[in-house]
Amino acid sequence: MANREFKCRAGCQSTCERQADCNPGWDGSQWSKQDKCPLNVCCSRHGFCGFTEEFCDGKEVQRPSCSPKDKPVSRVIGYFESWATSERSCFTMSPEEIPYGLYTHIIFSFATIHPQTFEVSPGNSQTEYIMSRIGAIKLVQPDVKVWVAIGGWAFNDPGPTATTFSDLAASEAHMERFFTSLIKMMNTYGFDGIDIDWEYPVAPDRNGRDEDYKNIVSFMRELRHRMDQHKKGVSMAIPASYWYLQHFDIAALEAAVDWFNLMSYDMHGAWDIDNRWTGPWANAHTNITEIQLALDLLWRNNINPNKVTMGMSFYSRSFTLTKPSCNKPGCRVSSAGNPGRCSGTTGVLLHAEIRDIIKKEGLKPVLHRDAAVKTVSWGNQWASFDDLVTWRLKANRFRSQCISGFMVWAMSQDDQSYTNAQALNSALERPTMDLPDFNQKDVPADAVVESPPKLCRWTSCFEGCPSGFKEIQRDGHKEIMMDTTQCPGGTGHGFIRFCCPADQELPVCTWRGHKNSGNCSPGCKTGEVEVGTVGSGCKNNHQSACCSEGKGTAAYGKCSWTGCSKNPQEACRGFYPYFVVASSVASGGAKSCGKSQKRSYCCAEPPPAEFSDKCDWHKKAGFLTDKQYAYVCEGACPSGQIRLSVESGLTVDGDGCYGNVAFCCPEPAPPTTKPSRRDDFGSTQAKEFELLMQKYMENPTCPAAILQPNLHDMFNGGMPAKRSIEMEAREYDILRGRAINCAMDNWIRLLSYATLMFTMNKKALDPFRKVWDSEFAASYDTALEYSALEGFFRDYPIFDTRGVIEYILYNPLVAGAGVRRARNAREVFCERSSSRRSLERRDDQGPLWARRVWAWGGGTNDVPGLETILEGIRVGHLTLHYARWQYQEGQATASAPGPILELAYWIGPQPGVHTEDAELDQYRDTTARNAPDDRWVVFHLHVDPTREWLRRINGHTYLGVDYLSVYHGQEVRGARGRYAWRVQNIDSGYLNARDGFSCDSVGDGLWYVGSPRAVEGQEPWYQLVQEWSEVIYNQGYVRSPGIRLILEGGNPPSGEIDPQDPGVLALPNTQTNAASGADPYTINWLITQGDRYDFFPPAPPSS
Known part of the structure; x- marks a missing residue:
């Protein structure tokens, strides 16, 4: 056949x-x-x-085998997303919120590589700002290591950087620029190591090239060499997929890394649905069976398990079931799962979101022990996830294969209680660390420890006794204790002498063992110690130099010479078990051993003792420098060292010499003062904070008047603008102190401590809070006391702690009133909405940068206050240039996705027309900087459509907003396609943050703009805000005409909008009738007399 x-x-x-x-x-x-x-x-x-x-x-894979109990976890790594404060509306994390003691390493993700210059940089101002703060945890946990990752999945997506890794690894010139800039950035921001995340070399679908296979090895080897020079670590992220891992020469790469970070997650996802090899089935993305197959790929290549870090995830891959009744692993799915309210990405749910869903839907998760995962389903949704139980199953499996390193993507996806990190720590059987005791303590004086006595010693043939020493007289004789047999003829004094410290009681010494027959009998009497030997006058054996035991000689009595042996290392036993040195002639006078034999010098205590493990053989000590003595051994020790033994110079390895070489030991060093057993680390940090605060209080105008640092958005996630390299270098002298009161690093450390004090809700930080209250708040305002500010941050999670602390320390005289005003704005303007949302740690940073308007306070000489701006609007110095609806997607807002009403006021009486009127400068930020002048003041009013954003009050419909923000603008972003022009901020100066006020107190307050409020008797600030809100209401911008632009349908079709039937809120890329069939989020407009629209407001200035 x-x-x-x-x-x-x-x-x-x-x-x-x-x-x-x-x-x-x-x-x-x-x-x-x-x-x-x-x-x-x-x-x-x-x-x-x-x-x-x-x-x-x-054929079975040979896996490493260990007992989990015998393999404690030594490494827990958390990846921190650089976008953690700016691309989720909840479950975010600021650098100062990194939990104490739960991670050994933090990897900041990601820095980037310029595709043309191949230089490393943060990439944008948001990343740079977060990068500058990532090391704050080191203030209280100095042993934690902070690394930086470069690359990531998106880095190799189609775009400018798709082939950057391949281009970099293929060129030595590119690599040189990369390494130089990398080291500079790491030193600037204090990074301890680098993690390379190249996803993936060679793979065609990831823009790889065949030559990547070899080039990545060369690149990583050179990276390892450069990092070793700077004492920094190297790791590499590798896939758990054979398809991609086959393109890594992991056997060659192993030597170049401290460890591999195995991305043992994302084994399944929505990408499976159209893949003929995997198919449209519900499968867990962290199934341990499939992870083991990936791990076996490493074992097939004999990778050391100590160099493997197993990946865990704090998120799930979710699916939409084809039939909700079939909700087990292996059931058919039709698409990715619905996006989470915080993560906002189809097919992804954070573990924190899953816990909320379980609670809301009353679900009971199912444990799949074989796969070490849990699953839940509700409606047509299905997700798998990990928790304490499944992490323990995974950890035990991996630890049984001798793995002691674990990592997480991503630590910044945890909730406010660090539920995931706590559970993982428990599953890994790691003890929970307590914060240090930061209470200041008076550490008791250390007990006085006597320095060890100086030892008696033999000199060389070329010197007398050292300074402070005396020659020792031979007992009963007029001669001194000396030996002439060890000195080469024609050099030096011709003898060595025994000397002891002059400030001690001198010992009684003599030679013992001489016999007239020449058969000498060495040894000392009770109460004496042997300090040397001499062979003169002896046919057999030798004489002993014996001294009474005292401070200068006792050390010699703790050691003894043995007889000759072929294995001198093994000759030390009994009372003297610790080997020090071997010599055929012992201390110099013993008869030389036979061939291949030596005597051992053995001690009762292990080195380091009086004769430490730093002892060494010396040919010369610098006495015979003439060329004729180049090959003559001196038998001498360097100054301050003690000679224990000699040996013939002709027997040493390498170039021999005539005479004796000397075995010398440094004399015992003075003891280092032992610190108190009580750990005073905590008090040291508390004391530093106190000193920083005292330096600040000596000159509280230093930041504003001298340093002029970047100030950031007081709403969560605010971005600074780019500054000069010189200013960057000053600010990011990270966590290093200098004794200059008005110094940038003092400012940064003070901010870091203060931010940690508010974000780490631990009682252990109370000493810092006491310092804050006594040194700072007591001098200014009770509204700035810790308890008051802590309550403010708790009630208003929209505000960024770091940004508010900057504002307070920059403006201490007005900050108390500003904080009080921001808090009271809720009482004056805001009402409780009928629906309630509760978002954790939210963030309000979109792509909108701006210079500062002090909405909280009365302004400064250079920066206008909001009341100044509103007064300018009232008198006509600022005129409305255009109104515009924008739509924030929720990834960059403090609330759910929703519309923002933008009102751009031109600084001047006629929009778009510049005037030289100096009086208008009062409405600009005039801080010295190299940037265009401010030309607009822009207001943003944010709408949260998940709440009661329309309300009928006294027969009229009002727009509810959860926050107001205000900023300056300088330039125009021109019209692009269907998008009209708008104001943008390009400030490169110091002050560039948005400010405003928020109604949001745990998610239930709204400001119904223009509704009647009782502001009589309040500060002018409140009266001006209320007056302005009534004006824009009456003009129609926050009334039905302006609101109808983003609604379609509803009842009635004209006139006052009915909050009970307003119509459908338009989403981006849709049209409304009121916008004349256009997308309402792309057009500028004004409202004219009779509530008519003007879709052609004045053009922007040409320059």
Whole structure:
């Protein structure tokens, strides 16, 4: 049958040129692409590479084996997203909120590489700002290591950086620029290591090239070399997919990294649905069975388990079920799952979101022990996730394979209670660390420890006794204790002498063991110690130099010479078990041992003791410098060292010398003062904070008058503008103190401590709070006391702690009134809405940068206050240039996705027309800077459509907003396609943040703009805000005419909008009738007399 010939019928084609993946044992290699499979996986009998049973035919992988109890976890790494404060509306995390003690390493993700210059940088101001704060945790946890990651999945997506890694690794010139800029950035921001996340080399679908396979090894080896020079670490993220991992030469890469970070998650996701190999089935993305197959790829290549870090995830991959009744793993799915309210991405749910869903829907998760995952389903939605139970199952499996490192993507996806991190820490059986005791303590004086006595010693042939020492007289003789046998003829004094410290009681010394027969009998009497030997006058054995035991000689009595032995290291036993040195002639006078034998000097205590482990052999000590003595050994020790032994210089390795070499030990060093057993680390940090605060109080105008640092948006996630390199270098001298009161690093450290004090809700930080209250708040305003501000941050999570602290310390005289005004704005303007949302740690940073308007306070000499701006509007110095609806997607707002009404006021009486009137400067930020003048003041009113954003009050409909923000603008972003022009901020100066006020107190307050409010008797600030709100209401911008632009349908079609039937809120890329069939989020407009629209407001200035 096998030999039967078949004829090809009509239409058939030959594929004889095709080759198998591998050679399963065929005689020739012409039938396969390669003999072996990548990563040492199995070659099937048909020539296909794989690693499952059908390929390997029973060949088991040899996995490392350990007892989990004997393999404690040594490394827990948390990846921190640089967008953690700016691309989620909840479950965000600021750098100062990183939990104490739960991670050993933090990896900041990501820095970027410029695709043309190949220089490393943060990439944008938001990333730069967060990067500058990531090291704050080191103030209280100095042993935590902070690394930076470069790359990521999106880095290799189609776009400017798609081939940047490939281009970089292929060029030495590109690599040199990369390394230089990388080291500079790491030093600037205090990073301890670098994590390379190249996703992925070679792979065609990830813009890789064939040459990447070799180039990545060369690149990583050179990176390792550069980082070693700067004592920084190196790691690499690798995939858990054979498809991508086959392009990594992991055996060669292993030596270049401290460890691999195995991305053992995302095993499944919505991408499976259209893949014929995986299919549209509900599968867990952290299934331990599939993770083990990935891990086996490493074991097939003998990767050291100490160099493997297993990946865990704080998020899930979710699906939409085809049939809700089929809701188990393996059921058919139709699409990715619905986006979470915080994550906002289809097919992704944070674990924190899943916990909320479980609580809301009353779900009971199902444990799949074999897969080490849990699953839940509700309606047509399905998700898998991990918790304490499944992490423990995974951890035990991996630790049993000798893995002690774990990492998480992403630590910044945790909730406010760090539920995930706490559970993972428990699953890994790591003890929970307590914060240090920061209470200041008076550390008791250390007990006085006597310095060890100086030891008696033998000199060399070329010197007298050292300074402070005396020669020792031989007992009963007029001569001194000396030996002439060890000195080469024609040099020096011709003898060595025994000297002891002059400030001690001098010992009584003599030579013992001489016999007239020449058969000497060495040894000392009770109460004496042997300090040396001499062979003169002895045919057999030698004489002993014996001294009474005292401070200067006792150390010699703790050690003893043995007889000759072929294994001197093993000769030390009994009372003297610790080996120090071996010599054929002992201390110099013993008869030389036979060939291949030596005597051992053994001590009762292990080095380091009086004779430490830093002892060494010396040929010369600098006495014989003339060329004629180049090959003469001196038998001498360097100054301050004690000679214990000598040996013939002709027996030493390398270039020998004539005479003796000396074995010398440094004399015992004075003891280092032992610190108190009580850990005073905490008090040191509290004391530093106190000193920083005292320096600030000596000159509280320093930040505003001298430093002029970047100030950031007081709403969560605000971005600074780019500054000069010189200013950047000053500000990011991260966490290093200088003794200059008005210094940028003092300002940064003060801000870091203060922000930690408010964000780490731990009682252990009370000492810092006491300092804040006593040194700072007591001098200014009770509204600035810790308890008052802590309550403010709790009630108004929309405000960014760091930004508010900057504002307070920058404006201490008016800050108290500003905080009080911001809090009271809710009481004056805001009402409780009928629906309530509760968002955790929200953020309000969109792509809108601006210079500052002090909405909270009365302004400064350079920066206008909001009341000044509103007064200018009232008197006509500022005129409305245009109104515009924008739509924020929720990834960059403090609330749910929703509309923002933008009102841009021109600084001047006629929009778009510049005037030289100096009086208008009062409405500008005139802080010295190299930037265009402010030309607009822009107001943003944010609408949260998940709440009661329309309300009928006294027969009229009012627009409810949850916050107001105000900023300056300088330039125009020109019209683009269907998008009209608008104001943008390009400020490169110091002050560039948005301010405003928020109604949002745990998610239930709204300001119904223009509604009647009782502001009589309030500060002018409140009266001006109320007057302005009534004006824009009466003009129609926050009344039905302005609101109707973003609604379609509803009842009635004209006139006052009915809040009970307002119509459908338009989303981006849709049209409304009121906008004349246009997308309402793309047009500028004004409202004229009779509530008519003007869709052609005055043009912007040409320059």
